[in-house]
Amino acid sequence: MRKQIAAANWKMNLTIQQGEQLLNDIISKPHELAAHQLAVFAVPFPYLQMAAQKLAGKTNVFVAAQNCSNKKNGAYTGETSVEILQSVGIQYVVLGHSERREYYNESNQFLAEKLDICLANNMKPIFCCGEPFAIREANTQNEFVAKQLDESLFHLTATQLQEVVIAYEPIWAIGTGKTASSAQAQEIHAFIRSHIAATYGVEIAETISILYGGSVKASNAVELFSQTDVDGGLVGGASLIADEFVAIINALS
């Protein structure tokens, strides 16, 4: 059975005190995670250790970094390696968020390097892809997303690919309040899975979790997550509100 995941992306929000309070509020509320369901919290770097310690021992709950270096270690001022993340108990990292692609010029090739270093060191990537509005308007989103997958992921072995969680996030839906309809989400998630199947085979493609991201909230999560090829969500704004994120965790079907 594929993993279903509710992943919170705090981005550059909250102080550490507010973040700790938010985690306290979330874990104190009733939430249910079946054996194949995970909650992941992608928090700012300085909060990773606090979050990892607070959530240690909670079954199927993990902390993620929002980025990592493409280098192993050394003279790269300001960068954070996979090894450093692991030394504070981190097992997941978000890679290729559209904000990093846009504001920090992260290319598909550069992300391939980050994926390689993660996978060589047992760090699980949550790899983001998704098209801008102009591409959706031109109805070329499948080609756009296929290129992102081809150039960043498709050099991986099947075993490596199975460690990757894919997050499809249409850029026009991130932080805008506009959500892809559940039919739009299902259509492109099915395309992503078929594109993986064309290279790696159906059996492998069926094991890959594909999350939807873009204005997911408590009120639309059940509908989105009930789609056959939607295996949960990567959630920005709504993950900063305890009641909202707990409802999103509980919407994993």
Ligand code: PEP
């Ligand atoms: C995100 O940060 O990846 C995201 C999808 O944000 P939001 O839920 O606020 O649209």
